[in-house]
Amino acid sequence: MTTTQRESTPVTADTFDVVNPGTGAVVGSYPIHTSGDIAELLDQAREAQVWWAAQGFGGRQRIMTRWVRWLAAHAEEIYALGNSETARPIGDVQMEFIAGLEDIRWTAANAERVLRRRKVAPGIAFTNFAADVVHEPLGVVGIITPWNVPIYTVLSGAACALAAGNTVIVKPSELSAGAGAFVIDGFHKANPDAPAGVLSYVHGLGETGAALCKSGVDKLAFTGSVPTGRRVMAACAENLTPVVLELGGKDATIIAEDADLEAASTAVVWGAFFNGGQACVGVERVYVVRAVRDEFLELVRTKAEKVTAGLDDGVSYGPMITPGQVEIVRRHIDAAVAGGATALVGGPESVKPPFVHPVVLVDVPEDNPAVCEETFGPVVVINTATDVDDAIRQANSTSFGLGASVFSRKRGAEIAGRMRAGGVTVNAVLSFVGMPSVPFGGVGDSGFGRFHGDAGLREFTYAKSTVRKKFSMGPNVQEFPRTAEHYDVIRKTIRMRYERKFRG
Template identity: 65%
Template sequence: MTAQLHSVTGAADTLAVRNPATGEVVGTFPVHTADDVVAAVARARAAQQWWAGLGFAGRRKRMQRWVRWLARHCDELYELGHREGGKPKGDIQFELLAGLEDIRWSAAHAKRVLGEKRVAPGLAMLNFDARVAYEPLGVAGVITPWNAPVYTVLCGMAYALSAGNGVVVKPSELAAATGVWCVESFAKANPDTPAGLAGWVTGFGDTGAALCRSGVDKLAFTGSVPTGRRIMATCAENLTPVLLELGGKDATIVAEDADLDEAARSVVWGSLWNAGQACVGVERVYVVDAVKSEFLAKVKQRAEQVTVGTDPLSDYGPMIVPNQIDIIRRHVTDALERGATALVGGLDSIRPPYVEPIVLVDVPEDSAAVREETFGPVVVINSARDVDDAIAKANGTVFGLGSSVFSREHGREIAARLRAGGTTINSVLTFVGLPSVPFGGVGDSGFGRFHGDDGLREFTRAKATTFKRFGMGQEMQEFPRTDEQFDIVRKVVKLRYGRRFR
């Protein structure tokens, strides 16, 4: 069940967030107008001056307070997230843990990554001192999705704030309760912070578009490819730079020398966690023919044991968006009609608002279930003659977010040939939970990076500073130019650059 719009007498329009399994209203939030959004950005911009002035040490202290506050109030978040999305508390716990690591890591490493550094001036300007620093942009806008509302909010805030920016978050209308809770947790942990430094706005597409047009200095968006294209087009009106983390059709390769028990366990979890509603979920598997039968037997055994329901510790819960169930039904129907086999589940597994595990085998490569993002608890397992064939099929997509490889001896060389923003060897999705490595995609999966050094620099502008340490008599940067100077530089160029570099 989607968020519903209600008119409230004497107040602005509001949206009600409902549990998709029970229909329970979890929270009611305003539908912010364009003027509201501009005001939120203005508050963040005013507060950002104070925040930037704290320096790296002052910001780190407050980010550490935030981590402690979140850890101490985690049970409150688990309950809210379970009520809002019907998600098992374990999924919310997984999101929180990854978010806490992002906050901790970004605050601890911001000075090392962004602080001023001395760099070599080069031969032509050897009498100059050269420095590079990374300055805050000002205010970052962050638009987050409904499928991982805790993690994406905390992650976006972590890198923007650690880099010295203010931030305004627009959570999905389907997950506004947890999104707002996460944003407000920062001020609760740091009551000395000026109002609005970490702000939020709620609403539908118009509110998101207003944030794109509000004058933010960068817009970070996590969501679908079609919406990402609209975000980019809207931001282009004001030349606002964007970070886009979009969809995926992640592939896993199972080589002949793979640990099949580990591969089966990982594929089942990676394809079904969060009901498959994950941009980096395992959607395609290419297993070499030599081990296919044994691998399928292990996957079948594990997938049939997965539990689905409203229990707080179920393996996964309901589908959040009803329209996504229609996509799943279309993909599965098309695959079966074109000769695929349902190893686990099938069309009868689709029982809204739930979809029980579906494992499809031998699906045509040009089918919707292989070419399009399914975003549900469905995984396709296809054959490959050998590793080369598996790599070619894995790379045969417009997406390029994540990937994984199972091989005892050849994991690194296989991973190097995969076109994706991240690859995990002998596991799945690990790069998402590591704050020290960049996370993002290529192709239709977007561009820009969260996490790591790259993630911090995404929310800054590079600033070069040079100053003259001493004069050199006749300078190249002044008139007149003399024959003597020309001859000296001519000899230096031939001597320095005309020979083989070591």
């Protein structure tokens, strides 16, 4: 926390430890903040929001740019902290960090274009009026972030809300609390004259998150699991607090008969095992057209067998972050094998807590938990489709709808257009997540609302319309008594503007 925040937020409860999941070493201890602490921060944030909004788009861009520069100057410290809290390779921390920096830069640079006041047409019935629409900040936004990409989700969520003129209170995951706190502290170190309440954070466990949901913030953005998302939404409903929910997925990849199989196999292996599969947009299901199945499987097998897990330099990914997630992965692998699936790479023996080594499962029944439920681990299911239409049908037969991908030399756009997902990548995987100009979010059990892009900026505002009467025009239909002339004018208008176009 900033010095100001430390002084204004007393520690009134116990502390919790952040533990390196690979070594078991304690890497930090943090206070558990209470609802009273959150209330103090909320008051501080509301006061600061008046100052923040008054800076205007240009002022906010300058302040956020200084933040980006400070973060970049302290990159090595951020890499080390991210690595110590999650035991992920430095390269993975770097990837999420640069994506977060770009989100701050883009939102700050584009907020005015997206949110500024614009004139709109008042319509034929109000030609004597002028009308405009502007997107106003909501006030104070609460953000609850996950443990799998703890730096990126803090920076990305805060970027949209701040650029739109809101102040922000973040609750980083208790499993990676230090990384989130460090980058938020950086905002105030880069801008020491900014009020402390512009960007702040609270630490704690589930109870602290629930308190933030019920605190009276003006919007709550949550990234995490479906069960927790439902609880977040229920808690926010007590105050009619609107929510953004990014709840993970069971992302599918389609391999068409005209796919570049070398590129597709490389991308699938990376998308399935990046970050140990602990990514909401990770590749969990693959549907390969029968005509190219055998060649594709052999390429995947060769590449997946070279993927490594551990703590040494040069490994592909690190440990599972939580023991509970290890057990989910174990259950899915066991269920798939029991259901008749073939383990092309790895199998039940791949689960060696805290690590899970790469697992490729082939021909898993579609009603199996390994296909229906989010695994969130280094396991990918590859099933065969008779043709592209069959692949699309199977890919869409899920309650999730976050991301998807398709590999095809000629039909990529067509296939992508038929897939039910918030974002689809053609001839690559996961790419849309790292593009700040592209909205990110899902449908179905993957949640609703958007981060990133124009939609992400508008997500943290409300649309305010202003209409102004410029001159009187008769007959005035907004007065009593209404006369026959009033009705005649409307009758003629309808006939001239609408009826004549009907060609039934």
